[in-house]
Amino acid sequence: MSTTADVLYHQTEAHYFSATNPVERWFGSCVSAYLADQDVNEWNLLFIRVGGAPLEDAIAACEQLIRGSAVPVRVVVHQDALATCAHRLEALSLVAADQSTAMVLELRCFVASWPVADNVEIGLAESLDAWSEPLTSAFRLPVGGLAHYQARHQVALDRGEGLLHFTLSVDRKVVSSLTLSMCDGLARLNDVGTHRAFRGKGYATQLIYAALAHARHLGAQWCFLEASSEGVSLYRSLGFRVLFDYQTFVRPGGITSEEAGVVLK
Structure with a gap:
């Protein structure tokens, strides 16, 4: 049901x-x-x-x-x-x-409290070129396939579809990115990826915290995502609960x- x-x-x-x-x-x-x-x-x-x-x-x-x-x-x-x-x-x-x-997170229960080092910068991507950089490594995307996917996101941006693209940079190098989509006051995370050479350092978690804080600032009460089997434990640790498989x-x-x-x- x-x-x-x-x-x-x-x-x-x-x-x-x-x-x-x-x-x-x-x-x-x-x-x-x-x-x-x-x-x-x-x-x-x-x-x-x-x-x-x-x-x-x-x-x-x-x-x-x-x-x-x-x-x-x-x-x-x-x-x-x-x-x-x-x-x-x-x-x-x-x-x-x-x-x-x-999975789902009730944002009223979300507490954004994750320290960010001085050499780390988090924010909305200046361009989709910057946002797409970590995805090549994270998802092993071929250059042509990545360009095609990026073009689809650009069309969505041009149409005002409510997509926000976040990046995390370490010493000015973009190493992690994600997409936050907003729809009728609801938030969703997609495309969460970190360059393989920078995994295991908590960068994706820091970026997710920033995106969730932004979603709550925009008035969202719920945030949803579809987690890979490897990602479920991470999202559970952030407060997300399972809906179905x-x-x-x-x-x-x-x-x-x-x-x-x-x-x-």
């Missing part, structure tokens, strides 16, 4: 992914699909998110979309929908991959554009 926090989580989720992807389509009340680009190219991705509400005919529509996709596919399935979806996705040659966890399924390859019979419109 969905709680208020679950519903608000999905609200921030839908806002962030619709803001950073040019094409979006909804199937029923809890299944959304996004394309990273309107054209078939090596950086494009069909990204489908399946919530926990009754799926009705939505999963059949998604199956049709996956069959006709000309690009790699990534489907993220809520734990409550897993029993319904898993075997159907596997029949479409998708394989189970990583797991993630939806996601299971990801992927189809690494695609089919040719000539074979593609279904597109998002």
